[in-house]
Amino acid sequence: MKQLRNxxxxxxxxxxxxxxxxxxxxxxxxxxxxxxxxxxxxxxxxLPEGYVLVDExxxxxxxxxxxxxxxxxxxxxxxxxxxxxxxxxxxxVSKVGIGEQLVAIxxxxxxxxxxxxxxxxxxxxxxxxxxxxxxxxxxDRVLGNDSYDVALYKPTISISEPTNGKIRxxxxxxxxxxxxxxxxxxxIMSRSADYTIDAEVVLKDxxxxxxxxxxxxxxxxxxxxxxxxxxxxxxxVIVPTLRGSVAPGYRISDIKxxxxxxxxxGEAGALxxxxxxxxxxxxxxxxxxxxxxxxxxTNNLGAKVSLAExxxxxxxxxxxxxxxxxPLRVKLPYAITLLDxxxxxxxxxxxxxxxxxxxxGTNSQRNGLNGISPEVRVGTWDxxxxxxxxxxxxxxxxxxxxxxxxxxxxxxxxxxxxxSGEATATATIDAPPxxxxxxxxxxxxxxxxxxxxxxxxxTPSASPTPTIVVTPTP
Numbered sequence: 432m433k434q435l436r437n438x439x440x441x442x443x444x445x446x447x448x449x450x451x452x453x454x455x456x457x458x459x460x461x462x463x464x465x466x467x468x469x470x471x472x473x474x475x476x477x478l479p480e481g482y483v484l485v486d487e488x489x490x491x492x493x494x495x496x497x498x499x500x501x502x503x504x505x506x507x508x509x510x511x512x513x514x515x516x517x518x519x520x521x522x523x524v525s526k527v528g529i530g531e532q533l534v535a536i537x538x539x540x541x542x543x544x545x546x547x548x549x550x551x552x553x554x555x556x557x558x559x560x561x562x563x564x565x566x567x568x569x570x571d572r573v574l575g576n577d578s579y580d581v582a583l584y585k586p587t588i589s590i591s592e593p594t595n596g597k598i599r600x601x602x603x604x605x606x607x608x609x610x611x612x613x614x615x616x617x618x619i620m621s622r623s624a625d626y627t628i629d630a631e632v633v634l635k636d637x638x639x640x641x642x643x644x645x646x647x648x649x650x651x652x653x654x655x656x657x658x659x660x661x662x663x664x665x666x667x668v669i670v671p672t673l674r675g676s677v678a679p680g681y682r683i684s685d686i687k688x689x690x691x692x693x694x695x696x697g698e699a700g701a702l703x704x705x706x707x708x709x710x711x712x713x714x715x716x717x718x719x720x721x722x723x724x725x726x727x728x729t730n731n732l733g734a735k736v737s738l739a740e741x742x743x744x745x746x747x748x749x750x751x752x753x754x755x756x757x758p759l760r761v762k763l764p765y766a767i768t769l770l771d772x773x774x775x776x777x778x779x780x781x782x783x784x785x786x787x788x789x790x791x792g793t794n795s796q797r798n799g800l801n802g803i804s805p806e807v808r809v810g811t812w813d814x815x816x817x818x819x820x821x822x823x824x825x826x827x828x829x830x831x832x833x834x835x836x837x838x839x840x841x842x843x844x845x846x847x848x849x850x851s852g853e854a855t856a857t858a859t860i861d862a863p864p865x866x867x868x869x870x871x872x873x874x875x876x877x878x879x880x881x882x883x884x885x886x887x888x889x890t891p892s893a894s895p896t897p898t899i900v901v902t903p904t905p
Contacts, residue, residue: 477525679796792828
């Protein structure tokens with residue numbers, strides 16, 4: 432009896448331990464201690480060859496969406512979890528058909544991490560499946576500028592590569608079926624000689640919208656454009672030719688030509704380097720008001736190019752002249768005048784001639800540079816103190832732009848060695864030299880009439896005639 436009781440207790444203890452173990456296992460597997468949410472990239476598996484996933488526009492969909500996955504596991508297992516490495520979200524598309532359908536999302540963790548319970552939210556996603564297709568399509572030409580040049584040149588355009596004139600298009604079948612045209616564009620504006628061009632091919636649907644998401648082989652074509660040499664014409668701009676310069680205190684603010692363009696004709700190669708044609712010269716000398724003239728075109732295009740038949744040879748030119756406060760800058764030589772020389776002495780000034788860099792206002796431009804005379808007063812002579820300052824009086828609208836040098840005074844007859852390179856002149860108490868009276872003449876570049884180059888010819892009495900370049904002050 433006692434032995435039977437012991438056996439019962441032993442079996443009871445074993446059953447209790449087994450029950451506790453089963454209870455712990457169920458608790459752990461059905462109610463893990465920790466829950467977390469991670470995001471996983473959905474991946475496809477089992478897609479048959481020749482099929483492709485597409486988006487709502489029919490283009491190949493290479494990236495599936497992200498989904499949230501709820502994971503139940505111990506904290507240690509969650510800490511060791513690496514998203515998209517040891518836990519993945521996949522869809523099996525091995526048995527799906529063409530079109531849109533719902534596919535279940537499978538979440539599969541690695542078995543080596545221990546027990547993990549995971550579920551995707553949402554549990555399904557919609558996918559679109561299409562077949563891959565390949566088709567050779569003929570390419571059509573579209574001219575970029577056909578309002579003028581095409582009618583005149585009547586170009587012959589042919590595809591040299593690919594040699595069959597077709598491109599191979601690869602992609603989803605639904606997208607290929609929407610192709611209405613494969614086109615390339617060529618701009619022949621301002622062309623007159625034969626040339627070769629590489630042009631990108633564009634696919635369009637029936638509404639003229641560009642189709643993207645397809646692979647083109649080749650992506651561009653090479654076309655040979657042969658121009659018609661029997662009717663080569665071109666439009667060039669008219670640039671008026673100006674002579675002289677407007678009056679001081681005025682400037683040219685605008686030039687308008689009517690018409691702006693003119694048609695010229697000639698040999699194919701000769702037209703490529705021509706972009707403009709000039710006119711007979713228009714005299715703007717001393718102008719103070721707007722000028723309106725009708726002038727003839729000049730055939731300065733060369734022997735192989737001329738005005739097209741029936742083209743008017745006269746054009747109207749309006750030159751707007753306005754007052755301008757911009758000063759004029761000049762550089763002129765002036766001789767030094769010695770004053771207050773002691774009686775019975777003969778003196779030299781070193782240098783004897785200096786350059787004055789001046790900015791001229793309107794009045795000085797109009798009336799000339801009379802009355803400008805650099806002077807040096809000698810006074811009491813001391814050989815140990817030969818340096819003197821220049822005295823210079825300028826009109827109110829003339830501004831000196833350079834510094835005046837110090838003048839060294841030499842008494843003739845004393846032992847002295849002039850400084851190398853300095854000009855010397857004998858000066859006595861004579862009247863100042865006659866002022867320089869500049870005469871302005873200009874020559875204007877026909878291509879840039881508002882910026883003439885002025886030449887000032889300054890003529891002092893009884894002295895050589897210097898020529899000085901004058902440029903407007905910025």
